[in-house]
Amino acid sequence: MKCALVTGASRGIGRAxxxxxxxxxxxxxxxxxxxxxxxxxxxxxxxxxxxxxGELLHFDVRINQDVKLAIDKWSEANPDSNIEVLVNNAGITRDNLFPWVTEDDWDAVINTSVKGMYNCTQAVIQKMLRKRSGRIINIASLSGLKGVPGQTNYSAAKGAMIASTKALSQEIAKRNITVNAIAPGFIESDMTSDLDMNELKKMVPANRFGKAEEVAHLASFLASDKAAYITGEVININGGIYA
Ligand SMILES: NC(=O)c1ccc[n+]([C@@H]2O[C@H](COP(=O)([O-])OP(=O)(O)OC[C@H]3O[C@@H](n4cnc5c(N)ncnc54)[C@H](OP(=O)(O)O)[C@@H]3O)[C@@H](O)[C@H]2O)c1
Known part of the structure; x- marks a missing residue:
């Protein structure tokens, strides 16, 4: 069976x-x-x-052993199934101006996005390399391109995902595995539910927040055969905001 692993698929963009x-x-x-x-x-x-x-696959993306154990156990129980698509979507924010960013808030954000991407990609990549096919899609952010005040930790995490996407894509392009990043702007979800949408949408040329489904269509295209020659890209989806 052909499978996709979507991290943080319980809500928001991951669910979509x-x-x-x-x-x-x-x-x-x-x-x-x-x-x-x-x-x-x-x-x-x-x-x-x-x-x-589908089925549920519980693990905390931050913890290497948990990720490896869960995926190895699943693989053993499903020898005929193959993870062809990995979407590294799990992410959190802990916003604050830099002087007040605690070590905990720094580590939590970096570990979820960057270490999570490392842990999950490590757990599936050997098989993709052997099969000579695969799709890896990293959900980054406008913050990782532009840098957003009050989000030094999140901007660092998403910037790292983008740089790693570019590096890894070049390593494994010959094996027909593509690695791309999606950089959403403001998308309606739990993550943005505390923000003042009416105020912030003025910054968006399209004058609205995006929908998780709009991000999902892009991810689906990148995961499809149609996108076989797109790799190492960072695709903005932000209603017209320039990074
Ligand atoms: N919303 C936006 O405007 C926006 C913009 C740019 C980029 N993004 C990025 O898009 C991705 C999804 O964001 P969202 O808006 O959909 O967020 P969300 O609604 O807050 O959902 C976050 C998801 O990540 C999961 N998650 C968090 N920490 C995890 C961990 N340690 N291990 C496994 N799963 C974990 C959550 O699982 P539980 O339900 O179990 O907690 C949940 O499914 C994130 O990477 C975010 O940075 C969002």
Whole structure:
């Protein structure tokens, strides 16, 4: 069975990507989450309701051993299945002006996005290399290109994801594995629910926040055969904001 692993697929952009990959590409979706099992189950119900299949795969992307153990165990139980698409989507914010960013807040944000990307990619890449095919999609951010005040930790994390995307893409392009990053601007989700949308949308030429589904369509295209010659790219999806 052809599968996609979407980290942080219990909510928001990850859930939308999980649904879209199932719908467009018929992939069996491994729905990763860390805390919110009920929301992850809801994602699974939604996938099944549109005729697709999937299963929950619990691990904290920050913890290398947990990720490896969960994926190895899944692989052993499913010898005929193959993770063809990895979407490194799990991410958090801990915003503050730099002097008040605690070590905890720095580490939590970097470890979720950057270490998480390392842990999950390490766990699937050997098989992709052997099979000579695969898609890796890293969900970065406008913050990683532009740098956003109050988000030094998050900007650093997303900037690192972008640089790593470019480096890894060049290492493995010969094996028909593409590695791309998506850099969303303001997207409606739990992550942005505390922001003053009416004020911030004035910064967006399109005059609105984006929808998780709009990001999901881009991820689905990058995961498809149609995008085989696109690699090492960072694709903005932000309603017209220049980085
Ligand atoms: N929303 C935006 O405007 C925006 C803009 C640019 C980039 N992004 C990026 O897009 C991605 C998704 O954001 P979102 O807006 O959909 O966020 P969200 O609604 O807050 O959802 C975050 C998801 O990540 C999961 N997660 C968090 N820490 C995790 C960990 N340690 N291990 C595994 N899963 C973890 C959460 O799982 P639980 O449900 O179990 O907690 C949840 O599914 C993030 O990387 C974010 O940085 C978002």
């Amino acid at each position: 990507i999980a649904l879209q990959l199932s719908k467009d590409l018929g992939l069996h979706i491994l729905i990763n989450y860390t805390a919110n099992k009920a929301a992850a189950e809801e994602t699974l119900n939604m996938i099944q309701a549109q005729g697709g299949s």
